Amino acid sequence: MPDTQALVSEFVLKLKRRKVEGSHATARQTAELLRSVISQQRIPHTNQAAHLIEAVKVVGEQLISANPVELAVGNIVRRVLHIIKEEDLSLATTAVGGLALSADSDDDEDAERDDRTLLSATAVAAASRSTLRAPALHTLLEDIPDSAAAPHTPSSGGESEGKSKSADKSVRSRKLKHDVIEAINELLEDIDTCHEQIAEQAVEHIHQNEVILTLGRSRTVMEFLCAAKEKKRSFRVFVAEGAPRYQGHVLAKELVARGLQTTVITDSAVFAMISRVNMVIVGAHAIMANGGVIAPVGLNMVALAAQRHAVPFVVVAGSHKSCPLYPHNPEVLLNDLRSPSELLDFGEFSDCMDYGIGSGAPLHVVNPAFDYVPPKLVSLFITDIGGHNPSYMYRLIADYYSADDFVVQRRTALGS
Numbered sequence: 001m002p003d004t005q006a007l008v009s010e011f012v013l014k015l016k017r018r019k020v021e022g023s024h025a026t027a028r029q030t031a032e033l034l035r036s037v038i039s040q041q042r043i044p045h046t047n048q049a050a051h052l053i054e055a056v057k058v059v060g061e062q063l064i065s066a067n068p069v070e071l072a073v074g075n076i077v078r079r080v081l082h083i084i085k086e087e088d089l090s091l092a093t094t095a096v097g098g099l100a101l102s103a104d105s106d107d108d109e110d111a112e113r114d115d116r117t118l119l120s121a122t123a124v125a126a127a128s129r130s131t132l133r134a135p136a137l138h139t140l141l142e143d144i145p146d147s148a149a150a151p152h153t154p155s156s157g158g159e160s161e162g163k164s165k166s167a168d169k170s171v172r173s174r175k176l177k178h179d180v181i182e183a184i185n186e187l188l189e190d191i192d193t194c195h196e197q198i199a200e201q202a203v204e205h206i207h208q209n210e211v212i213l214t215l216g217r218s219r220t221v222m223e224f225l226c227a228a229k230e231k232k233r234s235f236r237v238f239v240a241e242g243a244p245r246y247q248g249h250v251l252a253k254e255l256v257a258r259g260l261q262t263t264v265i266t267d268s269a270v271f272a273m274i275s276r277v278n279m280v281i282v283g284a285h286a287i288m289a290n291g292g293v294i295a296p297v298g299l300n301m302v303a304l305a306a307q308r309h310a311v312p313f314v315v316v317a318g319s320h321k322s323c324p325l326y327p328h329n330p331e332v333l334l335n336d337l338r339s340p341s342e343l344l345d346f347g348e349f350s351d352c353m354d355y356g357i358g359s360g361a362p363l364h365v366v367n368p369a370f371d372y373v374p375p376k377l378v379s380l381f382i383t384d385i386g387g388h389n390p391s392y393m394y395r396l397i398a399d400y401y402s403a404d405d406f407v408v409q410r411r412t413a414l415g416s
């Protein structure tokens with residue numbers, strides 16, 4: 001499939017060169033790419049889900065390794081793997097349920113065959129009731145004897161029966177791929193509408209004459225604040241500029257254009273201004289499984305200031321930013337060191353930079369992109385499916401990822 005491989009290689013190159021940045025863009029493009037990969041797969045009659053899972057894993061490993069800091073890429077890869085297992089489980093449950101009904105309606109069925117069929121149906125039903133959804137159960141179907149998989153017919157109809165089985169397998173193969181693609185389309189729709197879904201909750205949290213503090217620029221925060229303004233809420237916004245990229249300046253211009261009372265402050269003035277603030281509302285780069293947040297640099301300082309003055313610290317983020325990993329998992333990179341040119345002019349400081357020549361102590365520049373905010377500093381998460389306390393994020397994230405992947409990460413985090 002050269003076309004698919006070309007798409008994968010192109011997206012990997014974009015991730016490596018930082019041509020695609022931000023959780024929303026990377027999540028959406030990852031989902032679109034995986035949808036293309038799945039749509040072009042020719043899956044066999046047996047182990048269909050396993051074939052799709054393997055194809056997604058191969059591509060997913062390339063994407064994740066291209067830019068490990070963009071955790072949304074790994075989130076979407078795991079979400080798609082979960083979708084495949086869910087759809088396969090659904091088809092398996094339907095198939096086994098049909099076998100049970102067929103067995104009940106056939107008076108000539110063998111009692112031993114009835115027992116085996118009912119046991120398989122029970123196993124699938126028990127798995128589907130699991131709090132954390134179980135992985136694909138196609139192996140249960142494979143354990144069912146051929147005699148239980150189809151009604152017994154005379155030997156003269158063997159050829160017709162064989163054709164019927166082949167047709168059923170082909171239909172199920174197409175059904176699995178179709179259902180997975182439809183589920184990915186729903187995921188893409190959720191990613192596209194997450195800002196609107198979060199913004200609809202703004203009027204419940206922002207009240208009249210309040211003072212809101214934020215840092216840097218987040219589209220989710222902007223839509224959230226503007227939605228409250230559209231509901232006739234009158235409030236003021238303090239925007240910390242978010243050095244060294246100064247994205248706060250961009251947000252301030254956008255808010256003023258939408259008619260909000262906006263004041264720009266320096267990052268170092270957060271502690272000085274926090275006593276006047278009623279609520280801190282910020283975005284996030286990723287939400288970890290323990291309820292911690294990987295956020296733009298400077299937000300941990302804001303969170304500490306908010307805690308010191310008992311100001312609610314609210315994080316608004318789409319569910320595609322929810323990650324099943326913990327901050328101390330070895331595969332999690334908490335930070336990304338950006339170019340020193342964002343901090344210093346190379347021409348002005350060329351005489352004291354370290355170029356491997358000259359003498360004296362060279363000047364080193366460190367420009368981290370992210371902060372880690374522990375869950376104890378977060379008051380509330382507002383996602384596209386509602387507001388949640390940090391302690392509830394574990395259960396919320398568990399709904400989006402497969403039980404086996406999630407439990408493995410949890411055991412790793414606990415050091416078992």
